[in-house]
Amino acid sequence: MCKLLLLLLFSPLAVAQTLRLAAAADLQPVLPPILAEFEAKSHLHVDASYQSSATLAAQIQNGAPFALFMAADLSFPQRVIASGLADSAEPVTYARGTLVLWTRNDSPFHQLAVSTLRDPSLKIIAIANAEHAPYGRAAEASLKSLGVYDQVKPKLVVAENIAQTAQYVDSGNAQVGLISLTSALSDRLRASGHYVEMPRDSYPPILQGAVVLKNSPDKAAAHQLLEFILSPAVQKELAARGLEPAR
Amino acid sequence: MDTQAIWLTLKLASITTVCLLCIAIPLAAWLVFSRMRWKVAVEAISTLPLLLPPTVLGFYLLVLLGPLTALGRSIIHVVGHPLAFSFSGLVLGSMIYSLPFAVQPVTIGFSNIAPELLDAARLLGANRLRMLFTILLPLAGRSIFTAAVLCFAHTVGEFGVVLMIGGDIPGATRTLSIAIYDQVQDFRYAEANHTAFFLLAISLLALIAVYGSRKQVHHG
Secondary structure, three states, X not given: OHHHHHHHHHHHHHOOOEEEEEEEHHHOOOHHXXXXXXXXXXXXXXXXXXXXXXXXXXXXXXXXXXXXXXXXXXXXXXXXXXXOOEOXXXXXXXXXXXXXXXXXXXXXXXXXXXXXXXXXXXXXXEEEOOOOOHHHHHHHHHHHHOOOHHHHHHHEEEEOOHHHHHHHHHOOOOOEEEEEHHHHOOHHHHHHEEEEEOOHHHOOOEEEEEEEEOOOOOHHHHHHHHHHHHOHHHHHHHHHOOEEOOO | OOXXXXXXXXXXXXXXXXXXXXXXXXXXXXXXXXXXXOHHHHHHHXXXXXXXXHHHHHHHHHHHHOOOOHHHHHHHHHHOOOOOOOHHHHHHHHHHHHHHHHHHHHHHHHHOOOHHHHHHHHXXXXXXXXXXXXXXXXXXXXXXXXXXXXXXXXXXXXXXXXXXXXXXXXXXXXXXXXXXXXXXXXXXXXXXXXXXXXXXXXXXXXXXXXXXXXXXXXXX
């Protein structure tokens, strides 16, 4: 009995080293299998927290014990660098995101095209917050450069991050949504709906950057994970799941 | 400072409180005076919103009120739009979220009333409505007041449900708590501090005012 208690008390020490990863919400449908591969290869354990890049950056600036920060843009890693917490002077661009227009298969707008956005019978469009979600910023830029922003502005409902945007439109409450290709390619959304890509030149590229945090005791392991993600095999896998290679 | 969000929050809290009391008072009366055996089930269900994390409650409402359910479709048919992303949707969400805060105090207030008083009234031929207005409401006044204050305060501070079903629309669903959250997310800490301080200050003043006035009524 006593032995068992001791074992329970100290068991965390016995398991493999744990690497804490702060990952942007658009990575949630993408990363888990890739992290599992990394764990099998490296015998490290990765604990991932998926939240909006802004939340994660604020947590890191306030001392959250993450080893690696994978954001959905470059500005949030740059913010971490500016506060002197990063192990490099520039963020490492690890992928490029794609913005898509998505709708449910049973929606009245199932013959989806970018021109659907001009349809007067379209009433509710979900986007992510343009102030602090990188895909939201891209969505707003895209709507502006397509010249429909003023027309659709009263129809916009704003989700806190890109994963919640997908929830708004997948639950049918919003008729269409501007979401990440990573969400659109997830099993769930592939089954319930379909998408069209927003024109590439209508928004600034969604370059996604990562930084290793220099105060983390797992810094070396974090560099190892980042290198793994940049390896050609993983970059190819990311591409299949909606994140193009950045270079 | 986001004055639009301040007004919206006060409007939401007031409407929610009034609507909720209209439901909670008859419900509490039924819970206290009914002899039906399954009323404990109703009592338990009315306490559930206390247990569910607000974001989970909000997510269930989003799905339940959306076009994927029969209930959601009939609401959309009647109202013309989904309740999510609208002020009326927030009122409904807030009512469910704050339900236990209204029902619990009123139930306690009603069960503290001496049954002899009600028996006497019944013998004198008073109907239920008359008993409600001449005995229950005056004698449980303090509990109803407490319920109103709790509902109001709880709705002002509501975040998870609004985040899930609101859609952050200025003037319709962007409440103070969402505005503060947005400001924090955008690293506008000074602005967030101002808004949060304002929220705390008016809430504290309001609570002092209502509790102060209650004391006077009690002694005078």
